[in-house]
Amino acid sequence: MSSENEKDGQPSGTAESSEDVKSLSKDEAKKFYEEKGIDFSPDAPVKPKPIPQFEKSISDKIASKFSSKVTVDYVRNGRIRVSTKKEDILDVAHFIRDELGYDHAESVSGVDYPDSKEIEVVYHLGSYTDEKLANQVLTLATRVPREEIPTPGKDSSRMTSLREVFYSVEFHERECFEMFGVYFEGHPDNRRLLLPEDWADIPPFRKDFKIKGR
Amino acid sequence: MTTQLPPGIQLENIDDRIMTLNVGPQHPGSGHMRLIIKVDGDYIVSCDPDPGYVHRGEEKMAEYRNYIQNIPHLERPVIHDSSNILYPYCLAVEELLGIEVPERAKYIRVIAAELNRCIYILYWLAIYGIFLGHSTMFMWPAGDRELFIDLLEAMSGARVTHAYLVPGGVRNDLPANFEERCLRQVDYFEKRLKEYQAVFYKNPILISRTEGTGILSRTDAIRLGTTGSVLRASGVNFDIRKKEPYDVYENLDFEPVVMKEGDSYARSYVPYLEMFESCRIIRDAIRKMPKSGSVRTKLKPNPKGGNDEVYKRVESGRGALGYYIVSNNRPEPYRVKISVGSFRNLICMPYLLKGELLGNMPAVYWSLNYWPVEADR
Amino acid sequence: MLKEFFNQETAPHATNVLVGKLGDILVRAVGKPLDYAINWGRIWSLWPVHLETACCSVEFGAASSPRYDVERFGIIEAFGSLRQCDLIVVMGTITRKMAPRLRMVYDQMPDPKYVIAMGACAITGGLYFDSYNVLPGIDGVLPVDIYVPGCPPRPETLIQGCMLLQEKIKRMKGA
Numbered sequence: 001m002s003s004e005n006e007k008d009g010q011p012s013g014t015a016e017s018s019e020d021v022k023s024l025s026k027d028e029a030k031k032f033y034e035e036k037g038i039d040f041s042p043d044a045p046v047k048p049k050p051i052p053q054f055e056k057s058i059s060d061k062i063a064s065k066f067s068s069k070v071t072v073d074y075v076r077n078g079r080i081r082v083s084t085k086k087e088d089i090l091d092v093a094h095f096i097r098d099e100l101g102y103d104h105a106e107s108v109s110g111v112d113y114p115d116s117k118e119i120e121v122v123y124h125l126g127s128y129t130d131e132k133l134a135n136q137v138l139t140l141a142t143r144v145p146r147e148e149i150p151t152p153g154k155d156s157s158r159m160t161s162l163r164e165v166f167y168s169v170e171f172h173e174r175e176c177f178e179m180f181g182v183y184f185e186g187h188p189d190n191r192r193l194l195l196p197e198d199w200a201d202i203p204p205f206r207k208d209f210k211i212k213g214r
Numbered sequence: 215m216t217t218q219l220p221p222g223i224q225l226e227n228i229d230d231r232i233m234t235l236n237v238g239p240q241h242p243g244s245g246h247m248r249l250i251i252k253v254d255g256d257y258i259v260s261c262d263p264d265p266g267y268v269h270r271g272e273e274k275m276a277e278y279r280n281y282i283q284n285i286p287h288l289e290r291p292v293i294h295d296s297s298n299i300l301y302p303y304c305l306a307v308e309e310l311l312g313i314e315v316p317e318r319a320k321y322i323r324v325i326a327a328e329l330n331r332c333i334y335i336l337y338w339l340a341i342y343g344i345f346l347g348h349s350t351m352f353m354w355p356a357g358d359r360e361l362f363i364d365l366l367e368a369m370s371g372a373r374v375t376h377a378y379l380v381p382g383g384v385r386n387d388l389p390a391n392f393e394e395r396c397l398r399q400v401d402y403f404e405k406r407l408k409e410y411q412a413v414f415y416k417n418p419i420l421i422s423r424t425e426g427t428g429i430l431s432r433t434d435a436i437r438l439g440t441t442g443s444v445l446r447a448s449g450v451n452f453d454i455r456k457k458e459p460y461d462v463y464e465n466l467d468f469e470p471v472v473m474k475e476g477d478s479y480a481r482s483y484v485p486y487l488e489m490f491e492s493c494r495i496i497r498d499a500i501r502k503m504p505k506s507g508s509v510r511t512k513l514k515p516n517p518k519g520g521n522d523e524v525y526k527r528v529e530s531g532r533g534a535l536g537y538y539i540v541s542n543n544r545p546e547p548y549r550v551k552i553s554v555g556s557f558r559n560l561i562c563m564p565y566l567l568k569g570e571l572l573g574n575m576p577a578v579y580w581s582l583n584y585w586p587v588e589a590d591r
Numbered sequence: 592m593l594k595e596f597f598n599q600e601t602a603p604h605a606t607n608v609l610v611g612k613l614g615d616i617l618v619r620a621v622g623k624p625l626d627y628a629i630n631w632g633r634i635w636s637l638w639p640v641h642l643e644t645a646c647c648s649v650e651f652g653a654a655s656s657p658r659y660d661v662e663r664f665g666i667i668e669a670f671g672s673l674r675q676c677d678l679i680v681v682m683g684t685i686t687r688k689m690a691p692r693l694r695m696v697y698d699q700m701p702d703p704k705y706v707i708a709m710g711a712c713a714i715t716g717g718l719y720f721d722s723y724n725v726l727p728g729i730d731g732v733l734p735v736d737i738y739v740p741g742c743p744p745r746p747e748t749l750i751q752g753c754m755l756l757q758e759k760i761k762r763m764k765g766a
Contacts, residue, residue, distance in 0.1 A: 109538050122538070122551075128450050129436060137525055139525065167438060168440075169439075195266060196724070204271065204724075211271070240642045246644055246645065267688050270684055270686060270724060293646045356657065357656055360656065587645055
C-alpha cells in the first residue's frame, strides 16, 4: 500500500482529496476513493506470517496442560496470547510462573466490550531470569462480566487477583480497579490510585463514559 | 524488608510515637506526587505513595483521535524524553498498518532516541543533584543539556516537544552538516561527562548519603517487576535494546550497564554510565547510516488498523516503555494502554523507604528515576 | 493600647496586634508617595513557590539553567518555604485532584502575591481540552496576573512573562 502512494507521487493531491472527502457522505467518499484508485479496505497486512518454532513450543506446553480450559489466540514473533476463563486464571498463572519461567508482569490493561457485556483483563508477562524468554511477552487474557450500571467493588465484575503469583501486579490492578471497576479478590488494598478522591462518576475508561465535547 | 535496622529501633507495636507526614505535592523533593510517610523519630515506618496529580486521561483521549492525531498528546507525558515515548507507538502503529520504514529513517530514529535519552538523564541528574544540596550538579547538566536540545531543535524544529518520530519514519530529513555538528557535540560532551565524575560521583557527601541506602536486592528487583536503571543497578542484565532489538539496534555497538550493589549510589551511577553508551551508539549510527534516501513512508489519509492487537516495547530513559494497542477496523484505536517505567517502579517506593532515615528520602526517591507525569499519564 | 502592651499576660498576642496595626498605619502614611520605591523593592526579588504541576516544570527548570539564567532578572530559583514566597508559577496542567491543593498553597502565601499561568494547559486546558480530569484553565481557581502561552513555553517566553509581571507590579499600588 505504501508503493501505491508512491506511485501517485502527489502528496499535495492526496491532501486535497482528503479535504474534499469531509463534505461527502460515506458512500460517496468510497466511490471517490475507488475512482482515484485508492484502496479502501483496512490497512492490515494480508499475507500470514510463518509461525515461529520457539513460541509455538511454549504455547503447546500451555495448551497440552490445560487442554480445554485455555485458547491460544495467536503465536507471533516474540508474542503469545492465551485467554482463559476467570475461574482458571490462577492455575494458569501458577503454571506460567513455575513451569515456564515468566516472573513479572509488565502491565495489566482492561479492555471494555459493551456489545458482548464483558470486560477483558489483559496481563502482559515477561521474564528477567530466563535468558531465552527475554524477548518474549506472554499475554494472558480473561473476561469478566460487565454490568450496565456499575457499582465498583460490589457488582459481579470481579476476578481473582494474581498478586500472590506475580507480586508486581499490585499497582496495575489497583489502576484497573478504578478505571474499569473490576474488583480483584485477594488484593490487599483495592483503593483509589490515580483519580481524585471525590470521583463519583462511573469508571472513566468504560466505553459508556463519554468525555466532554465528543 | 531489605535493610538491616540499627539495634534498638522497633518498627511495630508503637502507636503514640508514630507521626504522619505528607511529603508533597508541594515540597521541593517530591515532585508532583504525594508520599504519606509515617515516621518514628527519624526513621520511616511506612510509606504510601499517592500518585495521580497529573492524571490527564491520555489513554481515554487516544480513543477519540486517529493514529496521526494521537502523536502530539502522547509525547506530553515525558516532554524531555519525547522521542522515546513515541518510539513504541510508532513501532506498534507500523505493525498494525503494515508499513515498512526506510533504512535511513531507522538510523535517524535511533540517533534522535539516544540524544533524547541523554537529555532526559541530564535533566534527571540536575534534579538529583539539587535535591541532594549540590548546586553545581544542577547547573552543569542543565547547561550541557542545551547542546543536545540544540541538535534536536535543528532536526525537528521544536525545543522539547519534537513529535519527530511518526509512523512510517521520521518527519523530515536531517539538516545540512548535521553529522559533523553532532559528532563535535558528542566529543565535547564525553569530555565534559568525565568531569562530573570528579565533582559529583566522588563527592564524599554524596557517597555518605547514597551508598548503602535503599538497597534493592536482585531477587526483589525481579519479584517487584522493576525496570530500567533500577533493575540494572540490582545486577539484572536486561536491556530491551539488546534483548529484543528494534529498528537497527542489533547492528550497533554498545554494552548495557549493569551494577551489582543495588543501592541508591548504583541507581544514580547507572544512568550516568549509560550516557557514555548513548554517545557510542550515536557515533556508530552516524558511521553506519545510509547517506541518502527516503526518510518517511507516506501513509494513506486516515489509515485504519485491522481487527488486531499489538504490544511493542522499547527501552526509554526510565526503563521499558510499552504500548498495547487494540484496533477494530476503525481509524481510531479501540484501546491504548501505555505501560510506563515510572509506574512500574512506583511499587519500590513503600518497599525501599521503609526503615530508611527521613533525611535519605530524597536520595532514595530520586534515584528511582521516577517522573510523576509519566506515571500518571 | 500601651497598657495592654506592657501587661505580661496578654503581651505576645497584643504585641502582634500592635505591630500589625502600626505596620498598617505606616504603610498608609508613607504608601502613597513611596509606592514606586516599595514596588521597586518587590520586583527584584520575586520568590516563586516550588510547586510543579505538570510537564512545563521541565522548561521552568531550563529557565534557571546557565544558558537562560532567570535570576539576572530578579526571579529567584524556586526553593524554600512557601510562607516566604510571593510568586506562584502554575507550570502546566491542573487536574481535578491538584486544584484544591493549588488553592491551598496559594492561600498560605503571604500578601502581596502574584500568579503566572505558564503553558497552554494552565490557560485554557490546551491539548487536554476534552480530558475528563483536567480543568479548562486556572482562572476559576486563582486570579491570574500574567499568561505565558506555549506548549511548553520556551524559557525566553517565560522570562518575558516575568518581565511583564515586573512592569505590572511597578504600576500597582504599593499597599
